[in-house]
Amino acid sequence: MARRVWLLGGSGKVGGHVARMLAADGIAVTTVSRRRHNPGSPHPHVSLDLAAPGTALPLGADDVAINLTEATTTDHVLAILRQGATLLETSATEEYVLPTRDAVRAARPPGTLVDCVGVAPGLTNLMAHELVRTHPGIRHLHIGGELGLGEHAGAAATRWFLDGLGARTAAKVNGTWQEVPTGSFSRKFAFHPDRPARRAIAYPFVEQTLLAEDFNSGIDTVLTYLALSPPWITRLLSAGLRLGAGPVASRRAESLTRFLMRFPPLGETSTRIVVEGEDHAGNRASITLETGEQSRATAAIIAATARAVDPMRPAGLTTIVDWLTVDDAVAALKDAHPRTRLARTAVDRTETAIPGKIPNGVTP
Ligand SMILES: NC(=O)c1ccc[n+]([C@@H]2O[C@H](COP(=O)([O-])OP(=O)(O)OC[C@H]3O[C@@H](n4cnc5c(N)ncnc54)[C@H](OP(=O)(O)O)[C@@H]3O)[C@@H](O)[C@H]2O)c1
Structure with a gap:
């Protein structure tokens, strides 16, 4: 177990949750940020x-730093x-x-980097690795996240969302790397077990690149998508992106962040992830x-990873899949949100027809 956890950005939204979760386990926490004091924090x-x-921070060899900045x-x-x-x-x-x-x-260096720690990236990587391991025929991976707007994300996370609206990121689609502008296509995901599938737009999460590299020639397509709940916000966003608003939103991300943070929260407080895999024959398997x-779900996975890292293990570049399983992450999420549910499904193409406007050839 870590001697001390240094929370870089520990005065922010996710950092506050992580600090409380680790302190409840008796782990010593120090918060780090630009502000002079971290009001209300006992650390x-x-x-x-x-x-x-x-x-420079004076870290010991068995200390853990968590970067939220x-x-x-x-x-x-x-x-x-x-x-x-x-x-x-x-x-x-x-x-x-x-x-x-x-x-x-x-x-x-002698220390250990663990990247992709959180929900997306993080839990998404764990789910994708499990799906590919348990269904070795999978060639195409589609990863959708739906964020409920019943909670305000922190300023840094909101800014990140706005920055991504103007992105033109490279993604692996049908075996070749292509430029994929944010919102340039969409796909429906069965985010809710008991409601119709909902549309999510192409959105560049870093695992789109990292998972394509991890799986290399084993996987032809890795695409990431974002939906917002209530779904009319996704439709509005999609229309705005089609009209060319993405680069404008990116350029004005700082002032738009301040503006959006003043809006009242809207709809449900929820996070849903679907990782869907498809083989050459069109058979699909998914984890939902x-x-x-x-922010609390992200913190729960960060805290679980901080507990799992072991300074005696090999050093260097590692990622969350080296330290946690999907079941470890779900156990941590259930502590934070008891209503957390995970479903694993494998369906024959004759039973499923998830409609979606997707790039040519991604599905048969
Ligand atoms: N992987 C995932 O699933 C996931 C999900 C959500 C968020 N995140 C990560 O978590 C981060 C934080 O999100 P949040 O919602 O907690 O945002 P937030 O509330 O805005 O927190 C950002 C924190 O960073 C500090 N900070 C910013 N610039 C700094 C600098 N130059 N030097 C020192 N401290 C600095 C801020 O404090 P001061 O302003 O006082 O410096 C604040 O404590 C995001 O940037 C993102 O990387 C990951």
């Missing part, structure tokens, strides 16, 4: 701008790992995660998860 707080060059420079990440500590990375941003991976591969408030 020691370090005031530090993690984006500034030359910043997307502000740390690559030098700072390496400084943590050179002290032999473990760093849990929660970012879903490709431009942030890929250079961090490259730097760790090149520098080979339903849980509660997104």
